[in-house]
Amino acid sequence: MTVRYGIVAAALAVLPGGALAEPEETRAGDAAQPPAVTVSGSVAVASDYRFRGVSQTDRQMAVQGGITVAHVDGPYVGVWASNLAGWGTFGGANLELDLIGGYRTAIGRGATLDVGLTWYVYPGGAAKTDFAEPYVKLTGTTGPATLTAGAAYAPRQQAIGKWYDDGAAAAAGVYDRPGAKDDNLYLWGDGALAVAGTPVTAKAHIGHSRGQNGLGPNATAVAPTGRYWDWSLGADIAYRNLTFTLSYVDTDISRREAAYLQPSFSKGQDGIGSIAGATVLASLTAAF
Template identity: 45%
Template sequence: MRFSRTTLGGLVLVASATPAFAQETAPPPAVTINGTAALVSDYRFRGVSQTDRNAAVQGSITVTHESGFYVSVWGSSVDNYVTVAGTGHQEIDLIGGYKKVVGGTTFDVGALYYVYPKTHPAGDTSSSDFLEPYADISHTFGPLTSKVTVNYAFKQKALTLDQGASGLLRKRDNVYLAGDFSAGIPKTPLGLIAHVGHSFGPSWLATDSTGKKGYTDWALGATATYKVLTLGVSYVDTDARFVSGGGRNVSKGGVVASLGVAF
């Protein structure tokens, strides 16, 4: 997510599956393990393509304790322009947090560590990996679920604009504020989703090629679920202009499709 979760970007599928051997009367286990795998036509992070508007393979595994604590690993293929050195083709997100439901409202706090393996040749002192704490609150009103999320990446080398090339390393921070909405259509496997977010800069997470110190992204989409499979289609757009190494505007609006499985 270098151009800068959960996140409508790329229609990342987050779902849980109940083991087939579980009985309705059996007490819930103290620890549950869930996973997802997905193929997306374009991996969008905060509206900006991380794959030069090409397809990506993604997957995750999450371990949750009954207390509310959880750890998760999520990964995706990316294009090499996503990293500072421009040599990596993989993103791995290490996530840890705590989730609590109070009166129908869910509180979730934690941190994501974005890792880009094998991105730096010998002698390269630039940085791509960074840590981003987050907090969100969600509530369900009948078929509608709304969520507000704030991510704060404190000042880190990976967010600098010049990586110290000028000899003056100016560490940057970034705030991302977003609202997500989803609604299930009664008596159907269909759902509707909407998202709007704003990145505050300047940093690698929010400054585009026009020099804007921040930008807004949004998306509208629909999902269809059959057993453990989910098909998603959305339109994703931004008011930014990010140009990849190949000269493509990877923040331009477009349709993103995904097919995922939860287990």
């Protein structure tokens, strides 16, 4: 995208001055106005992909990226993607592709309301794997501190129903209750505090899932143990457009509960280790 725009800009630069020239006062006035549409994005490499505390890559590395197009009046659309466990667990391309649309608006001094929907897509996976999840977020900033409270509710749908009674059945691909539907509610809070005079921002997160109690088609799951807490503590270190993040991530999912997930979420269905246990997560993100 950058190269393409650079070529266009270079082509315009060599055109005769009168061809596309505007009055000086018009150009100055335009420069003072914010752009109607902005495009932003990022790419990242992470030591693990933890979705609400549960590893989606069997504690292995993930490559992730996204792009968002936003209008100055509030609406936005975006797409975000990450690799998943690479042995066919999720079917198809072993890829999560999130399609996002929403509306963001200021509701007071330092406060922003964000309402939208995420459509989770697993390209090439089972026909009933994809699911929708509306969300709402309220963010407030005062000085160096930012606090966010959010709720995401996935209504009853097959993708998050309990299709398997146990992990072994999921690994074998034998449905116990094909077509089962369930819903899920996720509540969370985030906090960030910029450390004055440094490129460091301290961060904290806590979330609670309640609803889905099992693995859906192709072993997808939002809250695979029914209800649980996840949390993290960490820090961002920023340098220009790069951000290095180091955080401690954990859940209250027991090893016994996690064993239900292992045949579907861990490499080779080996069931070794817990994909919901404590870990130190590192990532490097480049924004553009």
